[in-house]
Amino acid sequence: MLKINNLHASIEEKSILKGLNLEVKAGEVHAIMGPNGAGKSTMANVIAGKEEYEVTDGVIELNGEDISELAPEERAHNGVFLSFQYPVEIPGVSVTNFIKTAINETRKAKGLEDMPAKDMLKMIREKSELLEIDRKFLSRSLNEGFSGGEKKRNEIFQMAMLEPKLAILDETDSGLDIDALRIVANGVNKLKSKDNAVVVITHYQRLLDYIVPDFVHVLHDGKIVKTGDASLALELEAKGYDWIKKELV
Amino acid sequence: MSKYTEDDLELELKTKEYEYGFYTDIESETFAKGLNEDVVRAISKKKNEPEWMTEWRLEAFRVWEKMTEPDWANVKYPKPNFQEIAYYSAPKKKPKLNSLDEVDPDLLETFKKLGISIDEQKKLANVAVDIVMDSVSVATTFKKTLGEKGIIFMPISEAIQEHPELVKKYLGTVVPTTDNFYAALNSAVFSDGSFCYIPKGVKCPMELSTYFRINEGGTGQFERTLVVADKGSYVSYLEGCTAPQRDENQLHAAVVELIAMDDAEIKYSTVQNWFPGDENGKGGVFNFVTKRGLCETNAKISWTQVETGSAVTWKYPSCILKGNNSVGEFYSIAVTNHYQQADTGTKMIHLGKNTKSTIISKGISAGKSQNSYRGLVQINSRAENARNFSQCDSLLMGNACGAHTFPYIEVKNKSAQIEHEATTSKIGEDQLFYCNQRGIDTEKAIALIVNGFSKEVLNKLPMEFAVEAQKLLEISLEGSVG
Numbered sequence: 001m002l003k004i005n006n007l008h009a010s011i012e013e014k015s016i017l018k019g020l021n022l023e024v025k026a027g028e029v030h031a032i033m034g035p036n037g038a039g040k041s042t043m044a045n046v047i048a049g050k051e052e053y054e055v056t057d058g059v060i061e062l063n064g065e066d067i068s069e070l071a072p073e074e075r076a077h078n079g080v081f082l083s084f085q086y087p088v089e090i091p092g093v094s095v096t097n098f099i100k101t102a103i104n105e106t107r108k109a110k111g112l113e114d115m116p117a118k119d120m121l122k123m124i125r126e127k128s129e130l131l132e133i134d135r136k137f138l139s140r141s142l143n144e145g146f147s148g149g150e151k152k153r154n155e156i157f158q159m160a161m162l163e164p165k166l167a168i169l170d171e172t173d174s175g176l177d178i179d180a181l182r183i184v185a186n187g188v189n190k191l192k193s194k195d196n197a198v199v200v201i202t203h204y205q206r207l208l209d210y211i212v213p214d215f216v217h218v219l220h221d222g223k224i225v226k227t228g229d230a231s232l233a234l235e236l237e238a239k240g241y242d243w244i245k246k247e248l249v
Numbered sequence: 250m251s252k253y254t255e256d257d258l259e260l261e262l263k264t265k266e267y268e269y270g271f272y273t274d275i276e277s278e279t280f281a282k283g284l285n286e287d288v289v290r291a292i293s294k295k296k297n298e299p300e301w302m303t304e305w306r307l308e309a310f311r312v313w314e315k316m317t318e319p320d321w322a323n324v325k326y327p328k329p330n331f332q333e334i335a336y337y338s339a340p341k342k343k344p345k346l347n348s349l350d351e352v353d354p355d356l357l358e359t360f361k362k363l364g365i366s367i368d369e370q371k372k373l374a375n376v377a378v379d380i381v382m383d384s385v386s387v388a389t390t391f392k393k394t395l396g397e398k399g400i401i402f403m404p405i406s407e408a409i410q411e412h413p414e415l416v417k418k419y420l421g422t423v424v425p426t427t428d429n430f431y432a433a434l435n436s437a438v439f440s441d442g443s444f445c446y447i448p449k450g451v452k453c454p455m456e457l458s459t460y461f462r463i464n465e466g467g468t469g470q471f472e473r474t475l476v477v478a479d480k481g482s483y484v485s486y487l488e489g490c491t492a493p494q495r496d497e498n499q500l501h502a503a504v505v506e507l508i509a510m511d512d513a514e515i516k517y518s519t520v521q522n523w524f525p526g527d528e529n530g531k532g533g534v535f536n537f538v539t540k541r542g543l544c545e546t547n548a549k550i551s552w553t554q555v556e557t558g559s560a561v562t563w564k565y566p567s568c569i570l571k572g573n574n575s576v577g578e579f580y581s582i583a584v585t586n587h588y589q590q591a592d593t594g595t596k597m598i599h600l601g602k603n604t605k606s607t608i609i610s611k612g613i614s615a616g617k618s619q620n621s622y623r624g625l626v627q628i629n630s631r632a633e634n635a636r637n638f639s640q641c642d643s644l645l646m647g648n649a650c651g652a653h654t655f656p657y658i659e660v661k662n663k664s665a666q667i668e669h670e671a672t673t674s675k676i677g678e679d680q681l682f683y684c685n686q687r688g689i690d691t692e693k694a695i696a697l698i699v700n701g702f703s704k705e706v707l708n709k710l711p712m713e714f715a716v717e718a719q720k721l722l723e724i725s726l727e728g729s730v731g
Contacts, residue, residue, distance in 0.1 A: 048682075048686050049685075049686075050682055051682075052678070071685065071690070072682060072685035072686050073686075073687075073688050073689060073690045073691075075686075076685070076686055076687060076688035077688050080686075081686075082686050084683065084686075087683065088677070088679050088680050088683045090680060090683075090684075090697070090698055090701055091701055091702060092700070092701025092702055092703070092704040092705070093697055093698070093700070093701035097697075098687070098697070099687075101689055101693070101697055102684075102687035102688050102689055103688075105687075105688045105689045105690070105693060106688035109688065141701065142701075158687065162687070162688070
């Protein structure tokens with residue numbers, strides 16, 4: 001599914017990713033952990049194609065195709081989804097209108113007709129139930145005045161609607177209380193299939209109690225420095241990151 | 250709004266040139282350039298006007314001659330040479346039409362390009378259309394249906410002939426000939442426009458609609474519109490403008506007067522899309538408009554405008570809230586791109602008790618344009634318990650444009666309640682990236698964000714107009730980012 005090889009990226013001449021390697025296969029869940037400033041969010045943004053970042057070396061392959069030169073919307077059309085750490089507000093644009101536009105733009109890129117309104121409504125109903133979203137919420141302006149939990153749930157709702165191949169969840173757990181965390185995690189678990197993959201970026205082990213990863217990677221100073229199974233996350237929770245840094249020396 | 254699909258939008262966006270920049274070759278009769286009393290008399294004569302009308306025009310001309318062009322607005326442009334303008338241009342073939350078959354085929358073709366299918370509108374939109382093409386109306390539909398209700402809706406030149414008592418009674422009562430430089434000019438030389446009268450207690454059963462166009466190179470167009478809603482009546486009036494592409498500047502100085510008598514309501518909606526000049530600021534229409542409405546007791550006037558065109562816009566649709574409990578509303582979207590300049594807003598003059606006004610202004614600036622809101626809220630000493638709410642929001646794109654707000658508030662009665670809110674925001678890279686990440690390209694993302702920003706005003710427009718307005722917003726901002 002996703003194959004990242006020797007990825008180097010910088011922002012404003014400052015080098016952040018320094019030779020990152022990662023392979024994610026369909027049906028897998030990967031967790032990326034690491035201390036502040038390790039480059040976790042940069043990795044997510046670079047995969048999604050944010051233009052502020054300059055890729056100086058390396059390859060990002062999605063299903064065998066190098067996507068590192070594609071515009072962000074083209075990557076999205078190819079099935080990349082990023083759940084934002086800080087979702088932006090778009091006043092006056094309802095959640096429904098936004099997701100409708102996103103779906104139809106993606107369909108258009110694939111040469112498909114707009115999704116019929118009836119199907120759209122049916123899908124909205126199903127997915128909002130899945131994520132325990134009150135449908136009144138869907139007519140509100142995108143992220144405007146949303147609580148932290150609502151913003152994140154809205155991200156996962158969009159993911160459910162867009163059915164991406166590769167979903168990257170950038171600190172989706174931050175700002176969530178325990179109930180919201182459970183709902184969001186349940187949603188992600190229900191959306192998981194053998195055909196898609198999930199990369200979970202998190203500081204804390206807490207989320208991984210609900211979304212159980214097949215692999216846990218430690219990102220440090222722009223590189224993945226350690227990989228293990230779910231138990232690695234528990235170990236990190238108990239011992240912090242310092243022991244890994246020491247191992248590296 | 251569901252009729253308009255993304256595919257339509259994409260087609261629109263592909264059109265790089267000004268969409269309606271075409272020119273119809275209809276034989277027309279144009280006066281020589283220049284303005285003096287003889288020209289004013291000639292216009293009046295051409296239109297077979299009665300003596301009182303000729304005198305009215307001449308009086309306006311004499312006032313205008315002594316006036317100087319105002320320069321207080323936040324716009325810069327080369328002052329027009331008023332002796333270099335031809336003041337009358339009428340399509341030569343002016344038939345009395347009973348059906349569309351009799352309309353000049355070239356003209357019908359033009360309407361097709363504009364997306365105005367009269368037939369379709371008859372069937373689908375339930376809109377009676379009085380089309381002003383280069384100063385003289387050439388087609389009027391639905392007259393019969395309206396006639397049954399006693400509603401008069403016709404070119405003002407015809408109204409002068411057929412209903413002189415009404416025109417004489419109301420013309421110039423809200424915007425006097427002496428009001429300002431452009432209003433005086435318009436009063437002297439206005440070519441045509443629309444007249445509308447709704448009798449007592451009648452709710453006009455359909456939206457009344459006029460499409461204005463400037464068609465003859467070098468001729469200014471000076472429309473005059475007069476809408477009179479008698480006691481307890483209701484009318485919704487739509488005005489839309491498109492103009493062909495031109496190299497030289499075209500002057501447009503219209504006057505619109507609305508009179509809402511006791512318990513009457515007038516909704517006046519405008520989508521304005523005059524040629525804005527090209528991306529280097531060359532050409533474009535100068536739009537100096539005086540629009541004002543008078544509200545008697547319990548009456549209500551709503552102005553809704555979507556301004557996307559013109560090189561220079563100078564326009565302040567206003568309400569005089571004369572009667573007790575009368576209500577004035579102003580909802581506006583003004584878009585400027587490239588080198589466009591807009592100085593637009595409203596005046597709410599509270600004279601009566603318990604009068605209420607609402608102002609919602611949305612300014613969108615892109616390119617190197619300058620967009621100013623200028624508004625006056627005036628509460629006079631006898632206006633007990635007057636209330637006003639004003640909200641002025643500006644949205645900026647890029648770093649080279651400007652948004653300005655000039656709110657004037659004059660309160661002479663202590664019981665007044667005035668609220669003013671203003672915001673300025675910018676379309677952020679983060680917003681665009683967020684949309685991009687969801688598969689929405691930047692052009693479409695801007696359209697989405699702008700429509701969201703403008704929603705409160707778009708919602709005030711009648712359905713068919715809202716669709717058109719939405720398209721216009723998108724076209725106008727095409728290519729404004731990256």
